[in-house]
Amino acid sequence: MPEEADHVEVAETPGDVTVPAGPAPSGSAGPVTGADQDALPPLLASRLAPAALPEPVLVRPRLLARLAQGVAAPVTLVSGPAGWGKTTLLASWARAVGDEPPTAWVTVEEGDTGTRLWSYLAAALRAAAEGVPDEGPQPPVPDRPPRPDQLELLAAALAARERPVRLVLDDLHRITDPGALTGLEFLLRHAEGRLRLVVGARFDPPLALHRWRLAGELTEVGPDELAFTAEEVADLLVAHGVPLPAAAVPRLHERTGGWPAGLRFAALALRAQADPARAVERFTGDQPDVAGYLRDEVLAPLRPDARDVLRRTAIATAVCADLAEAVTGRSDAGQVLADLSRAGGFVEHDGGSPPWYRCHPLLADLLRDELGRLPAEELRDLHLRAAGWYGDHDRPAEALRHALAAGEWNRATELLIARWPELAPYDRDRPAAPAPPEPPAEAVRRDPELALACAAERAYDGDVDAAAGYLRRAVDQAGALPEPRRDRFRRLATALELTLARLAGDHAEVRRAAARLLATRTAVGPGDDPRAGAGEDADAGAVAGTALGLVGLAQGELPVAAERFTAALDAARRAGRPRTELVCASRSALLTAARGGLRAAERTAREALAMPPCQGWSCRLDCGHAYLALALVAWHRDEPAEAAANLTLAGPATTAPGAAALATLCRAELLAADGEPAAALRILAAARELSPGRELTAALTAAEAQLRAAVGDVDSARALLTDALRAAIEAGSAGAPPSERADDAAGSGGEVAAVGVALARVELRAGDRRAAGRALPDWSGPGAESWPLPVRLAAGVLDAVLAHDSGDDRRAGRVLEQVLDLAEPDGYRRVFTRAEPGVRDLLAAHLDSGTAHWATVSDLVRGADERRSVEPPDRPSGPARALDEPLTERELTILRYLQSILSNVEIASELSLSVNTVKTHVRNIYRKLDATRRREAVRRARELRLI
Numbered sequence: 001m002p003e004e005a006d007h008v009e010v011a012e013t014p015g016d017v018t019v020p021a022g023p024a025p026s027g028s029a030g031p032v033t034g035a036d037q038d039a040l041p042p043l044l045a046s047r048l049a050p051a052a053l054p055e056p057v058l059v060r061p062r063l064l065a066r067l068a069q070g071v072a073a074p075v076t077l078v079s080g081p082a083g084w085g086k087t088t089l090l091a092s093w094a095r096a097v098g099d100e101p102p103t104a105w106v107t108v109e110e111g112d113t114g115t116r117l118w119s120y121l122a123a124a125l126r127a128a129a130e131g132v133p134d135e136g137p138q139p140p141v142p143d144r145p146p147r148p149d150q151l152e153l154l155a156a157a158l159a160a161r162e163r164p165v166r167l168v169l170d171d172l173h174r175i176t177d178p179g180a181l182t183g184l185e186f187l188l189r190h191a192e193g194r195l196r197l198v199v200g201a202r203f204d205p206p207l208a209l210h211r212w213r214l215a216g217e218l219t220e221v222g223p224d225e226l227a228f229t230a231e232e233v234a235d236l237l238v239a240h241g242v243p244l245p246a247a248a249v250p251r252l253h254e255r256t257g258g259w260p261a262g263l264r265f266a267a268l269a270l271r272a273q274a275d276p277a278r279a280v281e282r283f284t285g286d287q288p289d290v291a292g293y294l295r296d297e298v299l300a301p302l303r304p305d306a307r308d309v310l311r312r313t314a315i316a317t318a319v320c321a322d323l324a325e326a327v328t329g330r331s332d333a334g335q336v337l338a339d340l341s342r343a344g345g346f347v348e349h350d351g352g353s354p355p356w357y358r359c360h361p362l363l364a365d366l367l368r369d370e371l372g373r374l375p376a377e378e379l380r381d382l383h384l385r386a387a388g389w390y391g392d393h394d395r396p397a398e399a400l401r402h403a404l405a406a407g408e409w410n411r412a413t414e415l416l417i418a419r420w421p422e423l424a425p426y427d428r429d430r431p432a433a434p435a436p437p438e439p440p441a442e443a444v445r446r447d448p449e450l451a452l453a454c455a456a457e458r459a460y461d462g463d464v465d466a467a468a469g470y471l472r473r474a475v476d477q478a479g480a481l482p483e484p485r486r487d488r489f490r491r492l493a494t495a496l497e498l499t500l501a502r503l504a505g506d507h508a509e510v511r512r513a514a515a516r517l518l519a520t521r522t523a524v525g526p527g528d529d530p531r532a533g534a535g536e537d538a539d540a541g542a543v544a545g546t547a548l549g550l551v552g553l554a555q556g557e558l559p560v561a562a563e564r565f566t567a568a569l570d571a572a573r574r575a576g577r578p579r580t581e582l583v584c585a586s587r588s589a590l591l592t593a594a595r596g597g598l599r600a601a602e603r604t605a606r607e608a609l610a611m612p613p614c615q616g617w618s619c620r621l622d623c624g625h626a627y628l629a630l631a632l633v634a635w636h637r638d639e640p641a642e643a644a645a646n647l648t649l650a651g652p653a654t655t656a657p658g659a660a661a662l663a664t665l666c667r668a669e670l671l672a673a674d675g676e677p678a679a680a681l682r683i684l685a686a687a688r689e690l691s692p693g694r695e696l697t698a699a700l701t702a703a704e705a706q707l708r709a710a711v712g713d714v715d716s717a718r719a720l721l722t723d724a725l726r727a728a729i730e731a732g733s734a735g736a737p738p739s740e741r742a743d744d745a746a747g748s749g750g751e752v753a754a755v756g757v758a759l760a761r762v763e764l765r766a767g768d769r770r771a772a773g774r775a776l777p778d779w780s781g782p783g784a785e786s787w788p789l790p791v792r793l794a795a796g797v798l799d800a801v802l803a804h805d806s807g808d809d810r811r812a813g814r815v816l817e818q819v820l821d822l823a824e825p826d827g828y829r830r831v832f833t834r835a836e837p838g839v840r841d842l843l844a845a846h847l848d849s850g851t852a853h854w855a856t857v858s859d860l861v862r863g864a865d866e867r868r869s870v871e872p873p874d875r876p877s878g879p880a881r882a883l884d885e886p887l888t889e890r891e892l893t894i895l896r897y898l899q900s901i902l903s904n905v906e907i908a909s910e911l912s913l914s915v916n917t918v919k920t921h922v923r924n925i926y927r928k929l930d931a932t933r934r935r936e937a938v939r940r941a942r943e944l945r946l947i
Contacts, residue, residue, distance in 0.1 A: 342914070499547075590632070
């Protein structure tokens with residue numbers, strides 16, 4: 001199998017055709033005479049042409065476009081480990097672009113010396129020159145490492161060309177002598193941009209890449225870009241004729257990490273399966289074909305010490321340098337992992353400080369398989385080392401797993417008893433780990449808590465069935481326990497029942513189990529029994545409250561969830577449980593932001609992100625909720641760039657139950673503001689169908705209706721809101737006596753108010769001020785204090801606009817001042833800046849009439865004026881002037897991050913790039929946008945509607 005086969009069938013390489021000495025055919029090095037003829041073997045024509053493309057070929061336009069943009073710069077580097085599709089991409093691109101301008105190709109082989117390499121370079125460059133006879137005669141190209149005078153002649157000739165020559169050097173990593181490429185660097189420096197070098201390599205070749213990075217003249221395509229997207233995986237399976245259900249495609253993408261060669265192996269394997277969806281779960285890296293490729297192409301080229309570090313650290317799903325050193329006993333283990341991660345593809349890091357590393361899923365499978373072949377005592381020692389490190393670093397779940405794997409039954413039981421509140425699983429976004437061996441029956445009979453420990457470990461890994469089995473075994477053996485120990489056992493078992501109910505999505509059982517847990521008490525036992533001490537009620541309160549908060553959030557009961565998380569956060573702090581504290585703090589921040597407490601939400605979110613447990617891949621979901629809270633805060637403060645950046649960082653939290661609706665609201669508003677209302681409407685409609693709870697459904701409905709009205713569809717917006725308002729009132733008054741039922745939005749719940757405000761806005765947009773006034777709920781009454789603050793502020797601003805339109809300027813000013821009193825402490829801006837058209841003039845008039853918020857109002861008016869000057873209402877949908885050189889896909893991604901407050905180092909961490917690479921892209925962005933500073937580049941990009 002060729003080293004670069006990825007997403008296509010592997011075609012047999014045609015037999016090499018030798019080019020004999022004598023008259024030089026196109027693509028050969030020309031005649032070689034005398035002693036040189038004896039020293040140099042004939043050239044192979046197969047090395048002077050792009051590799052044959054195996055079938056079926058999957059065209060990936062995004063990568064072809066990336067290369068097409070990249071060759072505008074002097075050097076393009078396509079790098080990645082074995083099987084990441086470098087050769088296939090370069091060959092596809094070379095065939096797609098043809099010979100306009102001409103393209104020279106050289107495949108580098110192991111053992112190529114400087115002389116041999118220049119023989120092929122001479123043949124390739126000569127062939128490219130001969131293909132363009134209208135550009136005049138070309139000087140002879142040296143067929144060995146050239147003399148300085150020859151290089152100057154060649155550089156001058158290249159500089160004089162009308163069109164550049166593109167030179168592709170595939171597998172350039174095989175050249176280890178920097179001197180062999182000295183002449184090539186000279187040509188790149190002095191050919192005045194007429195030589196465009198495109199390199200394919202497994203790692204950085206011995207070229208002075210740092211010079212081109214520094215100058216912004218290097219385009220890099222790495223493993224992150226070479227990896228298949230989920231959509232490309234689906235296209236690949238269709239090309240291979242694999243009938244995989246759409247729901248299983250993301251799982252295959254996750255299992256292969258987008259690795260092209262791995263996907264090809266998977267396609268071949270799945271094509272022969274009667275049930276491809278089930279076969280995806282059985283596709284692992286220790287299967288013979290995959291394992292053989294990984295051993296030969298990935299592990300074999302590594303140094304023995306690097307292979308040993310990878311194999312031994314596979315004992316854990318992810319490691320930091322300190323853990324790697326503890327497990328391997330090598331002081332350089334962290335440096336080895338850092339070096340491996342720089343190549344990308346098979347070892348990645350999370351960008352944290354310190355960084356955590358993990359292997360590609362298929363490589364991890366193979367390494368664990370090899371790990372299992374170690375002698376039992378050696379493997380047990382590795383688990384003991386890992387258990388000790390995790391135990392010392394407040395990671396009890398991982399410590400428990402390794403203690404069980406090592407057969408340390410007493411240590412595992414003691415971990416459960418001492419750390420049970422920290423063993424509840426909250427984050428499902430982590431790689432699964434192999435199940436530890438089952439403990440002996442005698443050990444479980446002697447100590448039923450051991451079976452509870454096994455159940456907790458399996459629950460933490462998401463294996464509900466196995467956890468339930470261990471729980472039943474534990475209960476069966478616990479009947480004869482003495483009184484104090486039996487009380488403690490009951491509390492631990494109830495906590496596990498609560499966890500399993502939550503994992504199963506049984507919300508009613510979660511509530512019942514939480515009540516049982518809160519009712520348990522642990523009696524004081526004999527002082528000589530370390531496992532029979534008094535339990536902390538704060539622990540029970542923290543665990544039960546967190547579970548109830550998660551259920552409330554999943555069901556869209558935001559006020560209830562906020563109350564539960566607040567109480568659980570206080571209990572977790574009293575009990576000293578940092579992991580539970582992080583879970584509660586991140587969700588509390590999100591719910592506070594959703595209800596409108598921006599300042600408190602921002603403070604809590606940043607406190608959560610600063611907590612020690614917020615590291616590595618183990619807490620991405622919890623950190624994501626904190627970032628989502630910051631995104632909502634930024635949006636309400638009219639900082640769309642900051643909101644977009646934090647929404648990107650929110651990651652898996654944007655799909656979590658309950659939080660998904662809030663993320664959709666933020667994302668839809670950003671899309672609409674960016675000129676993509678159709679996309680915003682699509683995601684709002686889809687989210688509304690799945691949204692839990694009346695408040696979130698009302699918010700999504702209101703947003704969708706207002707957007708429909710904004711694009712001119714007033715009738716459907718009005719109908720949508722009328723139906724939603726009727727349903728919300730009926731749901732809110734169900735079961736209440738007739739005298740207490742609300743007849744309209746005023747005095748009803750927050751969800752009714754949100755729909756009422758939206759309906760009033762739609763009526764105002766339609767020109768019916770009287771209908772708008774009737775629909776607008778009473779935002780200043782006592783019942784309005786329970787509404788989310790953004791809804792109340794929006795109602796107040798609309799009330800002021802209606803008062804102004806009716807000629808009652810005094811009332812309009814009084815109402816506006818009340819709204820400012822509520823909005824200013826939390827820094828609200830969007831409610832004024834993105835509201836009805838007349839708000840800017842209303843604010844300006846308010847300045848003249850006098851206000852206690854003069855600085856805020858002045859800033860809002862000035863901001864509105866600046867926005868008008870940059871974004872006139874009748875501006876065209878496209879940019880005013882196209883860029884002379886378009887931004888690449890990666891540059892556009894980094895440009896969006898430049899809108900945020902993230903530094904280059906933080907941007908590099910988020911994108912898993914080197915800081916130098918980010919700096920290079922930033923310089924390219926500045927050059928293309930004719931900017932000298934970040935703010936200037938962002939402003940220019942907004943003018944061009946690039947962001």
